[in-house]
Amino acid sequence: MAEPVLLARVTLEQVLIVGGVLFAIGLYVALAKKNGVAVLMGIELMLNAVNLTLIAFSRFVESSRPLDGHVFVVFVITVAAAEAAVALALVVAVYRHRGSIDVDRLNLLRW
Amino acid sequence: MVIGFWALAGLTVGAAAMIIVVRNLLHAVLFLILSFVGIAGVYITLSADFVAVVQVLVYAGAIAVLMIFAVMLTPLSARDNAENVLQLPALVLSGLVITGVTFVALETDWRLAGRGEFDSTAEAIGEALVSPFVLPFEIASVLLVAAMIGAIVLVRED
């Protein structure tokens, strides 16, 4: 176990904690913002945090094929791009039908 | 290298925190772009050069433009980046996530490799994409076509 003290090199734990903080910030933005586009910004931030941890693992952890992390990240970026396109198209479509993308008011399915 | 990593990581986390705080939605998008570029810089300090450039090209170049267009195409929505009713539970959940990740990161016994940095990842990633990972590669292209068609169909004004 290494402590997150400023060593002469960057350790895996430090990068993971940075990724975790980014993920938590993205989670807060995705859950607690009123505008639909802001929610999608939070989701993109979470995906970026996950990419960061994948790259960190690929760099620091013992493996027979160390670059698999990078390949995974390329796929995550691709899927994130596709998902952002569809999600933002959804937001625009909802705006056209309901007149607002305030997530507090999009509650037709609530019990 | 260490100074570079901490400076860029600080920039990224600072920009992400500003997304929460700032009171204008378009400023929040600009801070998101800054955090994307910051993460690309962190990738470079972790010797992931190809992924860093792809991150700038796709995220900061395309997804950010998508978000800006989405904000511009919804003119009557509230642009003041307010919070909804779930503020406190979201805060609690984020705090739990941070503690959980920190605990796992510090307590696990990672099998650290002794090797140094990668030389050049582009060629190896290319080979990996056509030999072991060719099926996900093809499925990703089908996914992109489906996403394109879906997005166009969703915003058609019929």
Next chain:
Amino acid sequence: MPILSPWYDFRDLGNAAARLADALRDIDAPEGVVYALVGLLGAVGVLLFVGLTTLVNIWVERRLIGRMQVRRGPNRLGPFGLLQPVADAIKLMQKEALTPRLADGLVFTLAPVVIFIPAILAFAVLPWGEKMVLADLNVGVLYLLALGSTNSLIVFMAGYASNNKYALLGAMRVIAMLISYEIPGVLSLLAVVAFTGTMSLSGIVDFQANYWSWLLFFQPLALVIFLLGSTVELNRSPADIAEAESEIIAGYHIEYSGMKWGLFYAVELVNSIAISAVIASLFLGGWWTFGLEEFVPGWLIFIGKIYACYFLLIWFRGTLPRFRVDQLMAFAWKFLLPMALVNILLVALEITVWEEFDLSAGAVLPVFAVVNFALAGALVAGWARVMAAQFERFPRRARLVPDIDVPLPAEGGGHAARAAV
């Protein structure tokens, strides 16, 4: 690594830099300091070039545009108007840089500053000589494309922060144009990368040096697509809907005045030079010119090629009328994109043939060159004929009316009308 030429061999300034690095290592400087100092020297050189070329280009562009429009360019200030850039700079600096009251203050001021960052960063990967690359990235080509794609964001920042609906409209049009033209550009450079097998620009120039020819001879279609795509990416005429004075009165930089506008103007010139340098190193051989770089320094030849490409860009500006925005989109998606895809297919076939049958380069490359040129010409002419709007072909010599096949207005059909004639 032994230095193969003495440090004063200024045909390749990398020799002097290597000698400096060795001298620093001899006095036991840490490796980081050596790297930083040599890098700093290179960066200062590049920035010097960027600054000087901005000044020179203002003069070159205005004089050349003037000559193409059958008038002299600026010729009042200094001999042949050579002091015009200095006068322009002084004028812009002493002008009041107005900020509208309701404009988004910080973003408004930041946009012209930030737009310079990708423009100058692009110069870092250019190979000026065999050992003169500031940052020999393995993903050089992709890096340049990533820098180009961030331009659209900064244009939006400028347009939005002006709090002016015409600026915002102009910015949105420009962003749509920029992201449309990224795709044919990326695909044409993909063909180049596939053909040469490397993404680093110095690697591509070495490929051209090894096979003793310019990549222009093997990839003419990629050059045409990249040149046309870049003309649009640079917001230059014939695609300058961003700053179309007669249409949208300066688009996204309406509200900018003084030195902020001067920065937008300067960055257009720096971007043009960066794209010309990329074209020169990818397609025209960079510092390598069939052995001429033994006598003339490679970086001087490179600067000459940069200015040749820049002359081509000025020629486009002086000659062609401006496109409408829907014509521009149609050009990108319906014309450039299919041609770029066919080009990639062709390159993939050629590379497979080359690798699979293990042919020697001397046998196979001339065949590739001929085939590529023939196909490029056929594709451009044929696809243009298919895609173009139908227009009347007027007869070239006087002919009798019955011979001309002009569709007459139908009263009972054209056949009846023509039969009556």
